[in-house]
Amino acid sequence: MLRGKAPQHLRHWPVVDVGNGPVRGDIKKLSVADLARLTSVARDMPWSANGRPEWLHERRSDIARVFLIVYFVESPSVYRCLAIAFTDNKSAWTFTIDVAFRDFDTLPSLLVGELVELTQSLLYGFPMLPLDPVQEEHWKTMEDDVRKDKRQGEETE
Numbered sequence: 203m204l205r206g207k208a209p210q211h212l213r214h215w216p217v218v219d220v221g222n223g224p225v226r227g228d229i230k231k232l233s234v235a236d237l238a239r240l241t242s243v244a245r246d247m248p249w250s251a252n253g254r255p256e257w258l259h260e261r262r263s264d265i266a267r268v269f270l271i272v273y274f275v276e277s278p279s280v281y282r283c284l285a286i287a288f289t290d291n292k293s294a295w296t297f298t299i300d301v302a303f304r305d306f307d308t309l310p311s312l313l314v315g316e317l318v319e320l321t322q323s324l325l326y327g328f329p330m331l332p333l334d335p336v337q338e339e340h341w342k343t344m345e346d347d348v349r350k351d352k353r354q355g356e357e358t359e
Contacts, residue, residue, distance in 0.1 A: 234268065
């Protein structure tokens with residue numbers, strides 16, 4: 203958890219535009235039960251984006267965390283949302299789900315510390331650039347030297 207005296211809640215979440223027009227930028231956290239309920243509501247309405255009911259049924263016990271963001275406004279009272287589900291093995295899966303404004307409003311928003319942790323975990327997930335050839339050669343030389351020193355130390359024992 204984040205240490206220090208950071209504010210617990212953001213006072214104002216920004217409005218964001220990811221290409222579908224400006225939308226509210228808050229990130230909501232859901233329990234798996236919340237996701238199941240919203241999936242049922244979306245399917246019963248019937249809205250076109252109703253999550254991934256079969257996937258949820260199959261993976262329910264593997265889901266560790268779920269977040270929800272607004273993707274765009276689907277109708278005057280419904281958001282098209284993007285759900286992000288993290289499983290116990292650290293995989294992340296995204297899918298769309300339609301959520302009524304009032305349901306979205308009742309979900310808790312991320313605390314500042316949770317926002318920082320989420321951002322850090324996502325940033326660490328980007329692939330690392332390979333070493334340049336000169337760096338790779340230097341690394342191999344260092345690695346060989348370490349092995350050589352280790353063997354010599356074992357021989358003297």
